[in-house]
Amino acid sequence: MVSKVYIIDDDDISVYLTTMVLEEAGFAKEICTYTSADDALADLSFTVPAPLPEVILLDLNMPFKSGWDFLDILRPYEATLKGKLDVFILTSSIAVSDKEQARNYPLVCGFLHKPLDEESVASIKRACTRRT
Amino acid sequence: MKVNFTQPEALALTPDFYTSIVRHGSELITVINWQGNYQYVSDSVGPGLGYAPEELLGTxxxxxIHPDDVPxxxxxxxxxxxxQTKQITLAPFRFRAKNGDWHWLSCVSTNMLDDPHVRGIVTNSRDITAKMVALQQxxxxxxxxxxxxxxxxxxVFTLSTSGRVEACNDAVVDxxxxxxxxxxxxxxxxxxxSEYHAATFEAFHQALAGKSCTFESCIRHRNGQKRHLSVTLVPVVLEGRVLAVQCIAKDITNEKEANLLVKAQSQKLHNILEAMVEGFFALDTAxxxxxxxxxxxxxxxRPLNELMHRQIWEEYPFLVDTLFYQKCLEVDKTRKPVQFDQRFDDLKAVLRFTLSPFEDGILVSFVDITEQLKAQEELRKLSLVASKTTNGVIITNSQHEIEWVNEAFCNVTGYAxxxxxxxxxxxxxxxxxxDSRELTWVREQLALGMPMRKEMRSYHKNGEMVWADVTISPVANERGEIEKHVYIHTDITERKLEQEQLLKTTEHxxxxNEDLQQFNYIVSHNLRAPVANLVGLSTMLQKLDRNSGRFMQGLQNLETSARRLDDVIGDxxxxxxxxSTNLQASHEMVSLVEVAAEVALSLQHLLTPISGRIVLNLKQEDLLWANRAYVYSILHNLISNAIKYKSxxxxxxxxxxSVRKEDSxxxxxKDNGSGMDLETVRPQLFQLYKRFHAGPDGKGIGLYLVKMQMNAIGGEIEVESKPESGTTFTLHFKQAAYGQQGLHN
Incomplete structure (x- = not known):
């Protein structure tokens, strides 16, 4: 079981739904939800050693800072975070271009379409198992 | 020399002695009686005159005596x-010899009629025939x-050896x-x-040396006129000595002058013919x-002497098949001059011939007009091009004044x-x-003598605008001064319109394409998002206890998602x-102040609770030629936003x-709301579903719609904003109603 997971999504219903599914699947000990990238970034401390989430489920289409903006902000820390933190894109977008763009970010371990279902959760688990 | 006379023996003066002297002396001695008949004739008549003395006695x-001498x-x-007279010396007379010849006799007659021994006239005659013949000769x-x-x-005249004129005949005088x-x-x-002195003296000295000669000289008449002479000098030689020089001269002035004239005329003619730029030759009757x-x-x-006296048709047989040959025959027959052009393919030349008959044949002059024809042809083609081309052509002089325009120019511009x-x-x-900048540029180019090309607006006589591609080329003379300009004025209105159409099409x-991308985005994000939620929620709900609180929450979320889906579809x-609206058709005269008041009224219920106010500084004449619904929507959206994001x-x-600027x-x-940090939001401000406020309302469609509607009625939108000091949206309505249908009056 993953110790901590972040859900970053401005869509409240989507957050509600994702949380429900993760709880149902007993995916994480702790589920933190953020409706904006800025809120999430505020909790992510890269300077002081602090417990990082092992998994981040990231929405792309958000006001002010999009999912891509969030990933761009993490770029300087990629080397540090790689292997400790897996980002999974969770988006309603079915555009192929988004999936292509995600390949440019090494931290992104998977591209998932909403709604999050048991199967998707299983794939996240498998990815995490491989890592550990 | 001394002659010795020997004293002879004393002569015996007997009658026989006298008789012998008389009879046999060389003189003819006769005695004539008083009647005139011969009484005695000496023997000497025999040898000279052929008579026997006795034959004459009594005659x-x-x-x-010759009848002429008888008197x-x-x-x-x-x-x-x-x-009367004793002795007479008679003049010489002619006496007939026996053979009939006349002999000249010199005679002295002595009257001895009274002498009793003689009783007659004694004649002593000598034959002087030889002497008389010589004299006669x-x-x-x-x-x-x-x-x-x-x-x-x-x-004829005689010159002394010193050159003096000794004698001359009348001809000389004349x-x-x-x-x-x-x-x-x-x-x-x-x-x-003087110019003839040398030759004349030379001839004279030759004559003095004993050689006759003939030469030409020239003397001056007393009246100053020149006379040309052909002179023959003959030395008069006597006993090996030149006594004088006889001159015989012929006046050849007329011949000489005629010759000179002929020569001068022929030279003149020659010069004329040589000076002609035309080829020239003459053919005789053969x-x-x-x-x-x-x-x-x-x-x-070929050298001329090689051709002279040769027959042209033999020399150049190919000519026989030519027009030249026919024309030669024609002129020979009609005796009238002709002119014609003939092409010689072998020579690659065209010659213009003029044939003129003259007494001794035909005169032919010709000039090579190949280049001339070529130039003419080129000129003809050029002028054909210039006059028939569909491009307008203008030629201006050095003062930039029009000298000529072609037909196409007249057709395009309507001017004659x-x-x-x-x-x-x-x-x-x-x-x-x-555009005055364009004109300035054109004038600068012209002043620099540079060719130029530009697409320009020009105007038909009736005022219609014609798009023209104008090329102006300066034409300089040999001294490099610009004499003319040639304008090629091509009507490209159609092309230009097509271009504009193409631009419009491209823009469209x-x-x-932008719309498609936008829809793609909407479909993949905004439409898909509520759908994804619906799918997720319905899956989840099936697993939940219908009576549980979670189920109820899920159900509420399901409804929210469905509504959101509905909203997106509505957007x-x-x-x-x-x-899709046909914009122009739906335009009408819109009073800005009216619409703004309507919007304010409709939003009053939102303003009142927050003590908000709207101030309308608009004028009655603020009229727009626009789609009323759009104007309403734009104002509604912007004012709603201002209310939404109040400070x-x-x-x-x-x-x-409202600010009126010319026709726009x-x-x-302007609001005093929370404002925005434009640095971050500007790129996405007017895009669909981009929100910049974390607050509850706002789906990110309002400004997108505003911009679309502004564009649709021909306007632009700008924004100025600072966080916590407010936002000002500026709407530029390009097609304001000023002047449109005069309604604002």
Whole structure:
């Protein structure tokens, strides 16, 4: 079981739904939800050693800072975070271009379409198992 | 020498002695009686005259004397018989010899009729025939000389060895105008022209040396005229010594002058013919070359002397098949001159011939007009191009005044040639709204003598605008001065319109494409998001206890998601509506103040609770030619936004100000709300579903719609904003109603 997971999504219903599914699947000990990238970034401390989430489920289409903006902000820390933190894109977008763009970010371990279902959760688990 | 006379023996003076002397002496001695008959004839009559003495005895003396001499001799003898004279020396007379010849006799007669021993007239005669013949010959020769000298029609004169004129005939007098008296002291050189001295003296010295010679000289008449002479000098030689020089001269002045004239004329003619740039030759009646000038010789590349007297058709047989041959025959027949052009393919030349008949044949002059024809043809083609081309052509002089325009120019611009001649192209082609910077540029180029090309607006006579591609090329003379300009004025209105159409199409396509991308985005994000939630929630709900609180929450979320889906579909519909409306057709006169008041009224329920105010600084004449619904929607959206994002620090104040700028209208919508950090949001401000406020409302469609609607009615939107000081949207309505249908009056 993953110790901590972040859900970053401005869509409240989507957050509600994702949380429900993760709880149902007993995916994480702790589920933190953020409706904006800025809120999430505020909790992510890269300077002081602090417990990082092992998994981040990231929405792309958000006001002010999009999912891509969030990933761009993490770029300087990629080397540090790689292997400790897996980002999974969770988006309603079915555009192929988004999936292509995600390949440019090494931290992104998977591209998932909403709604999050048991199967998707299983794939996240498998990815995490491989890592550990 | 001393002659020795030997004293002879004393002579015996007997009658026999006397008889012997008389009978046998050389003189003919006769005795005639008083009647005139011979009484005695000495023997000497035999050897000289062939008579025997006795044959003559009794013959009357006058019978034997030449009839012409008889009267004289008869008279003389009569003087004896009348006793007047004793002795008479008779003039020589002719006496008939026995053979009939006449012999001249010299005779002395002595009257001895009274002498009783004689009783007759004694004649002592000698035969002087030889002497008389010689005398006669001398006389004749004198006559001949006289005839030759004085009566000669040529000039005859005698020069002394020193050169003085000794004698001359009348011809000399006539020809020189001097009298005989003038001559004796004159030297021939006085009469000869100085330039002829050398030759004349040479001839004279030859004559002095004993050689006769003939030469030409020239003397001056007393009246100053020149006389040309052909002179023959003959030395008069006597006993090996030159006594004088006889001159015979012929006046050849006329021949000489005629010759000179002929020569001068022929030279003149030659010069004329040589000076002609035309080839020239003459053919005689047998078609033989009789003359040719250098141009002609050069043209054939043959020396003239090689051609002379050769028959042209034999020399150049190919000519027989030509027009030239036919024309030659024609002129020979009609004796009328002709002119014609003939092409010689072998020579690659066209010659223009002029054939003229003349007495001795035909004169042919020709000129090579190949280049001329080529130039003419080129000129013809050029002028054909210039006049028939569909491009307008203008030619201006150095003063930039129109000299000529072609038909196409007249067709395109509606002006006739005579209307534009003397005007400047700018005067007729441009109008007040022609870009002055363009004109300046064109004038600068012209001043620099540079060719230029530009697409310009020009104007038809009726004022219609014509897009023209104008090329202006300066034409310089040999000195490099610009003499003319050639304008090629091509009507490209159609092309330009097509271009504009193409631009519009491109723009349209761009928008379509943008729309497609936008829809793609909407479908993949905004439409998909609620759908994904619906799918997720419905899956989840199936697993939940229907009576549990979670189920109820899920159900609520399900409803929310469904509504959101409905909203997105509604938004899509709005956007599609803006896109698909026939904008121009739906335009109408819109009063800004009316619409703004309506919007304010509709939002009053939101303003009142927050103590918000709207101030409308608008004028009655703020009229727009636009789609009323869009104007309403735009104002509604912007004012709603202002209400939505009011500052928590102060009461909301919204001001609407209109500023008129020429034909356009600016509307400022200013609020004192929370504002935005434009640095971050500007790129996405007017994009669909981009939200910049974390607050509860706002789906990110409002500003997108505003921009679309502004564009649709021909306007632009700008924004100025600062966080916590407010936002001002400026709407530029380009097609304000000023002047439109005059409604604002």
């Amino acid at each position: 009357h003396v006058l019978e034997l 004289i001799i008869g008279d003389e003898l009569l003087k004896h018989t009348t006793g 001398k006389k004749e020769s004198r006559a001949y000389y006289k005839a030759l000298f004085f009566n000669n029609p040529d000039l 020809l020189t105008g001097y009298t005989r008296e003038d001559f004796p002291e004159s030297h021939f050189a006085d009469f000869v022209l 078609w033989r070359y009789s003359f040719g000038n250098t141009v002609f010789a050069n043209f054939l590349g 040639l005579e209307e534009v001649v003397g005007k400047r192209p700018g005067d007729i082609l441009i109008s007040n709204d022609t 396509l761009y928008h379509q 899509l519909n709005k956007i599609l509506a803006v896109r 928590a620090q102060r009461d909301l104040l919204i001001e609407l100000n 209208l600016q509307l400022h919508i």
